[in-house]
Amino acid sequence: MFVYLASQSPRRRQLLEQLGVRFELLLPDAGEDTESIEEALPGEAPATYVRRVTRLKLAAAIQRLQDRGLPDAPVLCSDTTVALGRTIYGKPLDARDARRMLRELSGRTHRVLTAVAIQQGRKRREALSDSRVTFDRMTPAQVRRYVDSAEPMGKAGAYAIQGAAAAYISHISGSYSGIMGLPMHETAQLLRAFGFTP
Numbered sequence: 306m307f308v309y310l311a312s313q314s315p316r317r318r319q320l321l322e323q324l325g326v327r328f329e330l331l332l333p334d335a336g337e338d339t340e341s342i343e344e345a346l347p348g349e350a351p352a353t354y355v356r357r358v359t360r361l362k363l364a365a366a367i368q369r370l371q372d373r374g375l376p377d378a379p380v381l382c383s384d385t386t387v388a389l390g391r392t393i394y395g396k397p398l399d400a401r402d403a404r405r406m407l408r409e410l411s412g413r414t415h416r417v418l419t420a421v422a423i424q425q426g427r428k429r430r431e432a433l434s435d436s437r438v439t440f441d442r443m444t445p446a447q448v449r450r451y452v453d454s455a456e457p458m459g460k461a462g463a464y465a466i467q468g469a470a471a472a473y474i475s476h477i478s479g480s481y482s483g484i485m486g487l488p489m490h491e492t493a494q495l496l497r498a499f500g501f502t503p
Contacts, residue, residue: 306501308423309380311366316467317383320487324503326496331366331380339365343384343395351388351418352433359384359420359431367424379425379499385486387438387462389415394462403452403463410462412442414476417462419483423495430495434488436479438466443473 309331310321321328333339342361345354363382370380387394389409397403414437422431443451451470457463464470466477466484482489493503 307378308496308499308501309366309370309375309378311362311369311380311382314383314486316465316485317487320482320485320489321381321492324489324493324496326501326503328381329378331369331375333365333369337365337369345393345395348391349393350391351386351393351416352435354393355384355386355418355420356431356433358386359422363422363424363429377425379423379496381421381423381492381495383419383421383487383492385417385419385461385483387415387417389413396459396461397457397463400452400458403457404448406463407443407448407451407457408445410440410464411448411473412440414439415462417479417484419480419486419488421488421492421495423499425499428499430498432488432491432495434480434483434491436477436481436484438474438484439476441473441475447473 307327310328311331343358359382366380394406417436417438419434456465456468480488496503
């Protein structure tokens, strides 16, 4: 038994390996538009956003599976977003955008929402992990040094909890693995519904 993992995130691969589940990567083709899927709609609530993006990623992955004529197996997709109130913080566009995000998150508590969905045929199961992360106040020099490390690029909210940003995080409440990008408890429950024993 194996599951298709439709994610380019090395962290999600690592977390799925920790669950002891065999997986095959189901990555987008070179010409596939994956960025537009992640655009937030005007006024969209963060939880609604992350669920919608995960469903869109899942639909694209299932189409990819069919187009490639690959063997049938469950497909797993996930998406993570950072939110301060109703403001959604996706991946920074550039270093300047990363600095802006970190300045706004500095000294405050924000939410990290990760949606997970698995589908095989008509059977689909979904879950949502909702965690809280509190940042210490970061000085402009600390923000600049962290962004200069390039770690924030490609990360929702412009930071990686498992990296150097951990030095600025004073408290978390919820799922550490969910903040990383794949909540292990929720994912294990979903996998059990498809016959896996993580």
